[in-house]
Amino acid sequence: MELTVDRVSKLYKNKIAVDRVSLRLHEGVYGLLGENGAGKTSLIRMVCGVLKPSSGSISFDGLDVGDEEYRAALGYLPQDFGYYPEFSAQDFMYYMASLKGLTKPVARAKTRELLELVSLSDVAKKKIRTFSGGMKQRLGIAQTLLNDPKLLVLDEPTAGLDPKERIRFRNLIARLGQNRIVLLSTHIVSDVEHIAGTILLMKKGKMLHQGSLEDITQVIRGKVYQCLMENHEAQELTRLYPIINYRSQGEKVLLRFVCQGDPPAGAVKVTAGLEDLYLYYFSEAEGHE
Amino acid sequence: MNSNMKRLLKECFEAPEPEKKQEFIASLPSPDVSIMDFLLSQAAYIPKWIWSLSALIFVVALVGAGYLKKDMLWCVSACMPLLALAPVTESGRSQRWDMAELEMSSRFSLKSVLLARLGILGLADLLLFFLLLPLAWMNGGSSILETGVYMLCPYMLTVLLGLWASRIVHGRECAYLCGAIALGVALGNALLYQTIQGFYARHNFPYWVLAFALLSVGAVKQCIETIKQKEEPVWNLR
Structure with a gap:
């Protein structure tokens, strides 16, 4: 299992958001750290096929980022995501399951299991618009796991969660990283410090450091x-x-x-x-x- | 095995904890969804107001033409832009509700979702068009071909303008603008019929055909541009 990011750059008009970043990621949790505007979200969007790189290539086990099979192996939690206003938590999960190509029986079973995992079973039929920020975030995390992804990309996953929930999710992410690649972007340094085996430090579009906590400190x-x-x-x-x-x-x-x-x-x-x-x-x- | 035996076995033997359950489940081949399953699943996510509006237009035409024996061409033709509003607003719905990023990264990406929904809505509108056509034709003086062209011109004009607007303006403003365009074309169509004598006169029909051809080409072009744009929407630098 390998995610290869090969000399990837992204230019917005005359601004370089990501500047020739190269990475080789294997099973484990990778923490992407950097200030606002460092290029984290642009890099993550390119890894998820949402943005096209201006140059360079991204592949997962030989599959190009544009391939359907690549996206089938991907679970993605964007920094900001919405929902159709009529959706309940269950509808949202079913909808995402349909986009991920899950059959109805599998979607139902997975939805039940994942809503239980993120403690939203009792509000499964409630409209998402009545949810708090933390509940919405938990729902977002649940949808990433619907297709049992080999590559899990989480942009600010613990934003909006209270400290207890954060720690619970930290542990969940650490567990998920045992048999898949987890790329985690956050401002919360302690989250990365606790769960990331490898830390990626970005500044002004460039990768400043990558290595274990001992290496980079x-x-x-x-x-x-x-x-x-x-x-x-x-x-x-x-x-x-x-x-x-x-x-x-x-x-x-x-x-x-x-x-x-x-x-x-x-x-x-x-x-x-x-x-x-x-x-x-x-x-x-x-x-x- | 009878239920009593099952109960006794449960009481006598404690089942061991399953080992490598997740690995076993993961090793099972998961059934794949067909394109038809995907299309049908997407039909369920088209907003209900779209189906309700289509049903309402059909009922109005049916009552007017069938029971009241009125010439419904101008009325049906004025309603066509409202039908066109459905595919137009659907094209910008993902971005309006911030779902585009999630949909783009899914196995069936935003482009497939949009193609599926526009296809379903296009088929539904086509079906409704064939249902409305005899109702619009039956009490008027035009031929069935002329009636069809008169009905399709405002539809195509709304699709063209609406899709163009949805590529330029995003979010909630886009929905309002598309609504205003549809309403404007509908009212314009009705007003022109009321004010211009011979609006649907036979000698003007070649102009209608020309307008229909130009509007159709424009609408198809806008459709292609819209699908292309969904490959990578313009993101803000956050």
């Missing part, structure tokens, strides 16, 4: 410090170092920052995490590079 390992100081001292430090986090604690300020050389007095070295790396790359901290 290598860049700032041993360079992240934390210290509690007076407000005016903290202001001084923000001019000198890339700041990862700035938090008031009573009269003082707890500062987390990246320091390449000797740290200021009182600063303690801390373990670098994915959030540190994310903030380092995607906040004003990069200006100090």
Whole structure:
């Protein structure tokens, strides 16, 4: 099982949304991280055949992205999706099942099983327009699994879910990644940190890093410090170092920052995490590079 | 095996937990849906108002021509743009309700869905046209061929303008615009009949044929452009 993205680019008029991205993905969960406008959604849409790449090619086990068989192996949750106004949760699932080529008996059985999985069985016949954001998102996740996809692409799947639901879905996604390719795009760093075996970091259309958590945090390992100081001292430090986090604690300020050389007095070295790396790359901290 | 025996067996032996149940289910060949099954499944998702409107137009024509013995040509012809509204609005429905992305990534993609629904609606409209044709013809002075052309001209004009509008304008505005076009053509047709003497006169028929030919070519062209556009709708940079 292999998804190949070969030097894929996407241009919108004079803006490069995705710039020659190449990937080879196998079974497992891949977390795609990046700020707004980094090109994540464009890349994901191209992987799902919704957008045509300006150049490059995408294939799954030798099947081109435009093939019907490719789409038959795909489960996709877009960042924003709607529904026809007359649809109940069950109607929506049946409709998606018909588009995925499932027969009626299979569609009925799968719908029952998946609505149970996402805890929507008791509201199966209710109109989707009465659902909360979280319920709608759960329904969206359920429809991706109707055809038991080998390639599962989820764009912001945990957006709108409460912390308990998020953790439940995190575990579900991790389980699904055992025998298929799961490509997960999100802003929620902790989701990626917990479940993604490989992290893909995108910035300005380019793939900055790809690798395990240990691999990609290598860049700032041993360079992240934390210290509690007076407000005016903290202001001084923000001019000198890339700041990862700035938090008031009573009269003082707890500062987390990246320091390449000797740290200021009182600063303690801390373990670098994915959030540190994310903030380092995607906040004003990069200006100090 | 009788039910008593089954119950006793259940009581005596505890069935083991199934092993590799999912792998076994996945290994079973899943039955494939035929094109006909797909078409029929899509017919169920065409909004009910479209079928209701078609039925209403037929009933009005039937009552007017059959029971009241009136010349219904102008009325039926004025209703034709409303029939054309159905395929026109259907072409932009996915985008209006944000379903396009999900439909495009499915096995039967948006293009297939649209072709299926437009095909079904086209067939339904054709069937209704043949049902309405004798009703529009029976109390008037035109031949059956002339009646057919008079009926199809406003239909084709609405399809042409509506499909063009649905490629330019998207979302809810598109539905309103297509509705306005259909209503405009319907009212225009009725008004022209009332104000122009000899609107359906035989000596004007060649102009009607010419108009029908041009409108048909235009409508087919717009249909092709609409299907092509569904391969990749214009996305916003979000």
